[in-house]
Amino acid sequence: MTPRGTGHRAAPEHTHPDDVPVLTALAALADPVRLTLVRELAGSPEWTRACGSFDVPVGKPALSHHFSVLRGAGLVEQRDEGARRVNRLRRAEFDARFPGLLELVLRADPLD
Amino acid sequence: MTPRGTGHRAAPEHTHPDDVPVLTALAALADPVRLTLVRELAGSPEWTRACGSFDVPVGKPALSHHFSVLRGAGLVEQRDEGARRVNRLRRAEFDARFPGLLELVLRADPLD
DNA sequence: CCCAGTGTTCGATGAAAACCATACACTCGC
DNA sequence: GCGAGTGTATGGTTTTCATCGAACACTGGG
Numbered sequence: 001m002t003p004r005g006t007g008h009r010a011a012p013e014h015t016h017p018d019d020v021p022v023l024t025a026l027a028a029l030a031d032p033v034r035l036t037l038v039r040e041l042a043g044s045p046e047w048t049r050a051c052g053s054f055d056v057p058v059g060k061p062a063l064s065h066h067f068s069v070l071r072g073a074g075l076v077e078q079r080d081e082g083a084r085r086v087n088r089l090r091r092a093e094f095d096a097r098f099p100g101l102l103e104l105v106l107r108a109d110p111l112d
Numbered sequence: 113m114t115p116r117g118t119g120h121r122a123a124p125e126h127t128h129p130d131d132v133p134v135l136t137a138l139a140a141l142a143d144p145v146r147l148t149l150v151r152e153l154a155g156s157p158e159w160t161r162a163c164g165s166f167d168v169p170v171g172k173p174a175l176s177h178h179f180s181v182l183r184g185a186g187l188v189e190q191r192d193e194g195a196r197r198v199n200r201l202r203r204a205e206f207d208a209r210f211p212g213l214l215e216l217v218l219r220a221d222p223l224d
Numbered sequence: 225c226c227c228a229g230t231g232t233t234c235g236a237t238g239a240a241a242a243c244c245a246t247a248c249a250c251t252c253g254c
Numbered sequence: 255g256c257g258a259g260t261g262t263a264t265g266g267t268t269t270t271c272a273t274c275g276a277a278c279a280c281t282g283g284g
Contacts, residue, residue, distance in 0.1 A: 008280080009280055019223070020223070021224045022223070023142060023144060026138050026217075027142040029138050031272085051230080052229090080280095084231085085230080099212065100212030101212070111134070143241095164259090164261075170242085171243070172260085174243050176261060179261095180262095192250095196260060
């Protein structure tokens with residue numbers, strides 16, 4: 001009895017921004033790697049960026065973890081497209097929950 | 113030669129919000145104790161609250177450290193008044209640098 | 225059916241941060 | 255000048271978090 005897979009990949013768990021505490025949202029954005037992910041994502045059309053397509057200086061496991069945090073903060077939605085997992089920034093929903101926060105974080109910052 | 117004190121207390125170092133990176137501001141607010149301090153401070157008149165007058169479950173050294181972080185993030189201004197160090201939330205200045213962020217964080221939150 | 229590509233899980237490691245107890249410095253009232 | 259009150263500095267402990275290496279699971283193409 002060799003253990004087998006399920007034949008399909010588990011759909012990623014998402015948290016709606018409405019269910020996200022402020023502290024969680026702030027903590028999610030208070031990391032340089034995740035901030036880069038969010039910003040790059042904001043500059044691309046929805047569902048066009050796979051997880052591995054981002055220019056961040058971390059390995060695959062760390063990257064996977066960061067996306068998990070972003071999902072848990074209601075910032076990112078993911079969908080499986082063949083072998084790749086493509087992403088979308090939850091602009092409107094997140095902005096409804098935390099008005100102005102995304103805009104603030106996406107603004108070109110003179111200091112970094 | 114017994115080492116003596118200076119006869120006066122060192123004035124606390126402040127950072128103007130304009131010189132604060134977004135990541136620093138987010139990290140400063142992404143802590144439950146500091147969030148409480150900021151919120152309680154927002155609910156009191158300026159220069160009326162000494163450091164020790166806040167209802168947070170940490171000892172004095174930790175509290176002192178948290179205020180240091182808040183100063184470094186341009187969130188709090190401090191002034192010595194006799195033996196006590198009184199505080200003021202830098203509402204206008206911080207809001208000019210990060211519009212909407214303070215308002216967002218001070219809003220009564222259904223989730224926490 | 226194999227294999228390269230993509231992403232997650234697990235366990236461990238290292239760094240950062242929060243925290244405390246103690247000790248110190250200053251201010252004020254007595 | 256004492257002693258209580260207030261805040262900071264120091265040193266060390268604990269916890270948290272970002273990261274990696276290795277192993278695993280799934281997809282799609284040859």
